[in-house]
Amino acid sequence: MPLLSQIESLLFISNRPLTARRLAELVEAKEDEAVKALEELRAQTNTDGRGVQLVKVGNSYQFATRGEHAKLVASFVKEELVGEMTKPQLETLTIVAYRGPVSKTELEQIRGVNCSLILRNLMIRGLVEEVESNVPTGRDLSVQNGLGALVRRYQVTHEFVRHLGLSGVEALPDYAPLSKHELLEEVAKIASANASAMHAAAQDEGGELSAGQTEGKAV
Template identity: 35%
Template sequence: MDRRGAIESLLFVAGDEGLHLEEITSLLEMTLVEAEEVLSMLRKDYDGNPRSGLTIIETRQRYQLATKPEYSELIRQYAISPFATRLSQAALETLAIVAYKQPITRMEIDAIRGVQSSGILQRLLIRGLVKEVGREETPGRPILYGTTDYFMNYFGLKDMEELPNAEVLFQLEEDELIDLFDQEDFFTDMENNEE
């Protein structure tokens, strides 16, 4: 197995939480020095390639695949554009999971949905519907997510008791899962709020 490709794949799947250097070394059975060398080469490849919009960032030995700073304005424009105005079914599912299960980690969301959710969580964070509410006291200290006051105001909720019964919602099969929010009203309100 190519170590560079393996680390790149792991960083992609880890999403916004990234991976600690020890997680990488454990998963790929390599030394800290070897992992740091591969990460350094990957970063040089990304940063040295003007056609790539990606880079690798590191904070306290936690590595994350990220977009280059020069694309931040484009990403911000996308986040507020009409193309990104509507929340997808996947985003609504993720938002419902956060609302009912908060505080919750991205890995727990992924386990419930059965797919990776880091990109969706980033869009919900940018829109101010979810926020980081702390870190779990487990190895790697993953980020915990919860809903925001904006979420409560936006959907006209005084408190979380006003949400529909979670037991019924989470017992439904995937094809029976009903939207937590009326999408048509949601889209109309979202467009009005952005004007």
């Protein structure tokens, strides 16, 4: 598979800037080869008529929308954030509540799909926050990080807990057993059932579930 294509895919799904060194590690290439591919990709995207461009800040790269589309993009983002939460978003939020702090890898093992965009949306909504830890939790089943390596994990915010009227996530139904890492399937099932129930309730009320409508509902 072409190196440029691999790097483009990683940049597209990443919710944060990536350095050439990190990209080189991920695609198992030399750093100078990654830099060459990145500059070629920048040249391809930074042309008139493209809606997305590859931006370089310091040693990091990230895809971004073009400045001339700022008003259009801002309007869409605002609509996305104040509108209803989707079933996948509710499922992800439930898993983070029970398993947090949880790595993106473990989260995707439970859901079976990439969660980058969903996590970004939940963070912008103020429901989930990113934390860094160099202490292994023992719950990441596919990635072994050495001691001292910073690992990004996700947990629900105090705002989320406040909306539910709880003293903490430990007060969630069946929190003790479901927070254990062995019960992957059970967590996935309760996440799916919870999201379906919320959507059904919203439909019965003649509307869609929005971020503000999570208050008072058990996750």
